[in-house]
Amino acid sequence: MQQDNLSIPFQLPxxxxxxxxxxxxxxxxxxxxxxIDDYVVMFVRxxxxxxxxxxxxxxxxxxxxxxxxxxxxxxxxxxxAQSLSYFWMHFHLDNSDCSEGLxxxxxxxxxxxxxxxxxxxxxxxxxxxxxxxxxxxxxxKLLACCILSEVAQxxxxxxxxxxxxxxxxxxxAFIHTRFTEPISAxxxxxxxxCNPKYLARVFREVYHETMTQYIQNLRIEHAQHLxxxxxxxxxxxxxxxxxxxxTYFIKIFRESTAMTPNAYRRNYGLLLVTTY
Numbered sequence: 001m002q003q004d005n006l007s008i009p010f011q012l013p014x015x016x017x018x019x020x021x022x023x024x025x026x027x028x029x030x031x032x033x034x035x036i037d038d039y040v041v042m043f044v045r046x047x048x049x050x051x052x053x054x055x056x057x058x059x060x061x062x063x064x065x066x067x068x069x070x071x072x073x074x075x076x077x078x079x080x081a082q083s084l085s086y087f088w089m090h091f092h093l094d095n096s097d098c099s100e101g102l103x104x105x106x107x108x109x110x111x112x113x114x115x116x117x118x119x120x121x122x123x124x125x126x127x128x129x130x131x132x133x134x135x136x137x138x139x140x141k142l143l144a145c146c147i148l149s150e151v152a153q154x155x156x157x158x159x160x161x162x163x164x165x166x167x168x169x170x171x172x173a174f175i176h177t178r179f180t181e182p183i184s185a186x187x188x189x190x191x192x193x194c195n196p197k198y199l200a201r202v203f204r205e206v207y208h209e210t211m212t213q214y215i216q217n218l219r220i221e222h223a224q225h226l227x228x229x230x231x232x233x234x235x236x237x238x239x240x241x242x243x244x245x246x247t248y249f250i251k252i253f254r255e256s257t258a259m260t261p262n263a264y265r266r267n268y269g270l271l272l273v274t275t276y
Contacts, residue, residue, distance in 0.1 A: 013094050013145075014092065014093060014094070014145060015092045016091065017089065017090065017091050017092075017126075017137075017140055017144050018091060019090050020088065020089040020130055020144075021087070021088060021127060022085065022088075022127065023084075023086055023088060025080050025085065028079045029076075029080050030075075030076035030078065031049075031051060031074075031076030031080075032075055032076070033073060033074070033076075034073070034074065034075060035071060035072065035073045036070060037071070038070055038090040038091060038092060039069060039092070039093060040068040040074075040090050041065055041066070041067050041068075041088070041089050041091075041147065041148070042060065042065060042066045042086050042087070042088050043065045043086055043087040043116075043120070043123065043151075044061060044062055044063070044064055044065075044066075044084075044085075045062060045063075045086060045087065045116075045120065046083050046085045047062070047080060047083040047084030047085060048060065048061050048062075048080065049066070049080060050077040050080060051068075051074060051076060051077060052074065052075060052076075052077050053068055053069070053072050053073070053074040054073055054074075057077050058109075058110055060086075060110065062116075064110065064111060064112050064113065065110070065111045065119075065151050066110055067108070067109045067110075067111075067151070087123040089126070089147060091148075105149060106152055107148055107151050107152045108151070111151055113150070113153075114153065114172070115153075115217075115218065115221060117218075117221030117222050117225040118150060118217075118221045119147065119150045119151070120224075120225060121224050121268075122143060122150060124268050125143055126140060126143040128267070164202040164205070164206075165202070165206055167192060167199060168206040168207065169206070170192045171188050171191075171194070171203055171211065172206075174188055174191045174192060179222070179242060180240060180241055180242045181242055183215065184212070185199075185212055185215075199211075216252060217256070219241040219243065219252075220241075220253055220256045223237050223238070223249070223253060223261065224257070224264065224268075227261055227264055227265045228265065234246060234249075234261045234262065249261075
């Protein structure tokens, strides 16, 4: 039987990916000074990265990103501790003016990532595909675009600051400190002293999902992080992420990722780590 394939014409702004990986400091390390032709995005997971670009200094802390531009001199400001680790990606952009009528990503140079486990998962997917060499260049460019989109969320979430957005951001901050506990949407509303129905509406307007969905997604993203960064069992991870029953955790995890927790650990544990 003849298959009806779907061909989708579209153009990505990325013209190439110069590589991606994870750096782990060997201790008393300082980033060298250089001028390169790529954009570089760095995503710190542990420690503090001390960098400068054309004399402007940045202290990039855990769950923060730094975007470095081509043609500018960048390098380390001081030696970093052995606890420093960060993901990195080099990429090239098509600088031709083709933005008319298109949505633009506004990527802050120095950003705080509201959902770091999600960004780490994207980096791991890109690095794994790069090492296996089993996916197309287009697939890797799409993942790179997803990474940049995730970094841009920091700017998008904080663009508006009217009262409703402030309440939604307060609820989000509370959720991030308590999502591993058995909390509900009504608990969040009580914590920020807000009418539950009003909070549910403004939260969905700002974050484009319900509080229950947001909490569940945070738990799954945290579980993904624990699966790749620790030797904890699936039972231990389920409890650490706020799931009272491991069978329900596996069900939700599979619905979210299309694989079991153990399969996720096998498939995405591959990582390019550098210490220089």
